[in-house]
Amino acid sequence: MNPSLKLALVLLISLEVSFTQKLGINLILIMIGLILILKTRPSGLTLVRLIAIPAIPAATLAITIGAFSPGHDWFFAAVLASRIYVYVCLGSAVTLATTPLELARSLEQNCHLSAKFAYGTLAAINLVPRIISAVKTIRAAGQMRGLTLSFWSPQLYFKAILSALTWSDQVAQAMESHGFVDDQARTTAHQIRITAWDWVILVVSLALVQGGLIVLP
Amino acid sequence: MNRQKIDLTRTPQTFCWGVFLLTWIEIYFHKGDISMSKRYQLKEVILLALIGIIFGVIYYAGDFLYNGLSIVLTPVGLGPMANDITMGLWCMAGPMAAMLLRRPAASFLGEFLGAAGEMFLGGQWGASNLISGFVQGVASELGFTLTAYKHFDWFGLTTSALTSTFITFGWDWFRNGYAHFSLQLNLILLIARFVSMFIFCGVLVKLVANLLERAHVTKTN
Numbered sequence: 001m002n003p004s005l006k007l008a009l010v011l012l013i014s015l016e017v018s019f020t021q022k023l024g025i026n027l028i029l030i031m032i033g034l035i036l037i038l039k040t041r042p043s044g045l046t047l048v049r050l051i052a053i054p055a056i057p058a059a060t061l062a063i064t065i066g067a068f069s070p071g072h073d074w075f076f077a078a079v080l081a082s083r084i085y086v087y088v089c090l091g092s093a094v095t096l097a098t099t100p101l102e103l104a105r106s107l108e109q110n111c112h113l114s115a116k117f118a119y120g121t122l123a124a125i126n127l128v129p130r131i132i133s134a135v136k137t138i139r140a141a142g143q144m145r146g147l148t149l150s151f152w153s154p155q156l157y158f159k160a161i162l163s164a165l166t167w168s169d170q171v172a173q174a175m176e177s178h179g180f181v182d183d184q185a186r187t188t189a190h191q192i193r194i195t196a197w198d199w200v201i202l203v204v205s206l207a208l209v210q211g212g213l214i215v216l217p
Numbered sequence: 218m219n220r221q222k223i224d225l226t227r228t229p230q231t232f233c234w235g236v237f238l239l240t241w242i243e244i245y246f247h248k249g250d251i252s253m254s255k256r257y258q259l260k261e262v263i264l265l266a267l268i269g270i271i272f273g274v275i276y277y278a279g280d281f282l283y284n285g286l287s288i289v290l291t292p293v294g295l296g297p298m299a300n301d302i303t304m305g306l307w308c309m310a311g312p313m314a315a316m317l318l319r320r321p322a323a324s325f326l327g328e329f330l331g332a333a334g335e336m337f338l339g340g341q342w343g344a345s346n347l348i349s350g351f352v353q354g355v356a357s358e359l360g361f362t363l364t365a366y367k368h369f370d371w372f373g374l375t376t377s378a379l380t381s382t383f384i385t386f387g388w389d390w391f392r393n394g395y396a397h398f399s400l401q402l403n404l405i406l407l408i409a410r411f412v413s414m415f416i417f418c419g420v421l422v423k424l425v426a427n428l429l430e431r432a433h434v435t436k437t438n
Contacts (some may be wrong), residue, residue, distance in 0.1 A: 011346050018348075060287045060296035061393060068294030069398050080394045083430045091336075091343025100337050106300045116259045117330075124266030125334050128274075131267070135274050151275050151282075151306065152417075154424035158432075161317070161425070165434055168264035175259065182259055 002198040003098045003106040003134050009202050013209055017086050023075065024216030025209065026082035033089025040096045049188045050092055058084045100125045106192045123171045134163050257322075265314055265323065269331010269350075272310040273338060289388070295402070297393065301410040305417030307349075308381050311357030312374055312418045316426040319369045319436050324361055324377070328354035349388075356384035357418065374423055378414040386410055 015166055017026065037050070058081040066077035108118040138159045142149040149156040218340025230299075286299035332350020336343060360377025361369070368376070386407055389395045395403060429435045 007344055007347075011347060013350060014345050034315055056284050056287050057300070060291050060299065063291050064296040064395055064402075065397050066292060068296075069402070071397065073397060076394060076397055083392075087342060087345035091345035093343070095336055096342040116257070116262050120259055120262030121266045121330050121333055123263050124270055124330070127267065128270060128334070128338060131271055131274055135271070152421060154421060154428055156275065157272075157309075157313070157421075157425045158428040160275070161268065161313070161429065162432070162434070164264055164267040164271055166259050168267055171263050172258070172260035180259070 001201055002011055002110065002192065002194045003103045003189065004110045005194060005198050005202050006098065007103065009205055010094050012206065014087055014090060016081055016213070020213055021076060021079045022213055022216055023079050025212040026079065026086050028212060028216075029086045030082060030089050033086070033093045036093035037089065040093075042096060043065075046096075050088060054084050054088045068119060102192070105188075105190060108186075109188060109192050110194055114183070115136055115180075115186055119175070119180070120172075123175065124168075127167060127171070130167070131160075131163075135160060228366070231414040244284040257326070261318065262326070265318075265326045266330035266334050268314050268317070268327050269329075270334040270338070272306075273331055273335040276306050277338075295405070297395070297398070297402075298311050298406055298409050300389070301406045302413050304385060305378075305413035305415070306412050308353050308357055308385070308414065309417050309422060311354055312360075312377050312422045313425060315357070315373070315377070316369055316422060317429060317435060319366075321366050322358065325354040328357060330433070352388045353381065353385060356381040359384065371423065372417075374419045375402070375415070378411065378419045381418060382407070382411040382414045390433075 013029065017029070037047075042050075061084070062077035062081040066074040066078060068074060077168070104118040104122040107113040108115050116122050136158060142153075142155070147153075147155070231249065283299050283303045286302060287296055290296050290298050309330065310331045311324040311328035315324035317323070329347075329350045332346045332353075335350075336346045342349075357377045357380065359380040360375075361373050363380065364373045364376050367373075386395070395406065397404070
């Protein structure tokens with residue numbers, strides 16, 4: 001499916017689920033999300049993380065609603081817990097099946113997002129491994145001087161932002177020297193199209209979700 | 218009792234509409250400032266996305282805080298407070314970007330592009346990150362809009378912390394079922410959230426901004 005439409009579909013469903021209280025549709029959406037995730041053949045570790053980490057917020061909310069709130073509404077507690085898994089399963093189904101590059105190309109070509117936002121953000125995403133190692137380096141350098149830099153230390157953020165300033169300058173120069181010009185018409189080497197089939201999937205899925213919301217508990 | 222119930226369900230809706238209206242009034246009166254502001258260059262777009270991602274990376278290093286707090290607070294019935302206590306950390310990228318670039322939309326873009334980046338960082342939330350990023354971005358931007366983009370100082374930061382508190386709280390009212398908690402718990406959560414916002418998005422951001430200013434990298438108009 002076209003990456004932009006896939007993203008739009010998941011965002012629309014997530015928003016709709018946020019404002020409705022139906023357990024049945026949540027469970028079905030989780031199943032669909034899990035099937036889509038399994039189709040991308042994720043590693044065992046990814047799967048375990050997907051299921052285990054959201055268990056803490058889900059359990060926290062459910063227990064507070066069920067045991068400590070007026071009404072002791074265990075049904076709503078189950079709705080909330082399943083809602084968190086809907087976000088996780090559908091959200092990851094998109095990110096696991098789409099690469100950032102595909103999404104950036106599709107947003108630029110199909111949704112007419114300005115190229116600097118599409119490729120600027122993409123450039124930042126591609127710097128993630130360097131960001132992680134830079135944060136580690138800053139911490140290690142602090143420790144050598146007997147300073148433990150934690151998430152509340154202004155120094156840690158300050159140094160990381162200084163690196164970001166340098167990188168953004170360098171990456172922008174590199175892109176411009178490869179012929180990237182702001183606000184200019186671009187030709188595309190890899191065209192991404194929206195097919196009629198994409199629209200059919202989008203409309204049918206949304207219709208099914210509406211139907212499910214009316215019919216299911 | 219009945220009366221209190223009606224109040225509880227109506228207040229947030231009225232509040233949401235109020236915020237909506239206020240936002241449009243602000244945009245209307247400052248649309249000159251907003252459209253006159255220089256357009257963002259490629260370099261700045263990359264910088265804004267980088268800031269959001271960096272704050273995400275640092276947050277993940279402190280993620281144990283949320284889990285630990287949840288496990289300690291849930292048995293006493295204050296479980297959701299873990300979310301409120303750590304909320305300020307999530308929203309730091311926005312005000313930081315505003316303090317660095319001092320331009321309209323910087324706060325929103327820092328928060329939202331950061332969320333778009335984190336989407337692929339391997340966090341389990343995937344595309345849902347975009348929705349929270351959008352809400353948080355609008356919330357912290359509104360604080361600077363309300364001060365007419367003239368106060369990139371304590372006043373602007375505190376206003377931004379206030380709007381962030383209320384708007385993200387309104388969002389959790391629906392999304393995380395806060396509407397079903399008792400009034401007392403909601404008040405405790407609201408206060409905890411504001412304290413967290415003020416400490417991280419106010420005090421900590423200001424301290425970092427002071428360092429940046431001394432290093433002469435902040436934009437001065």
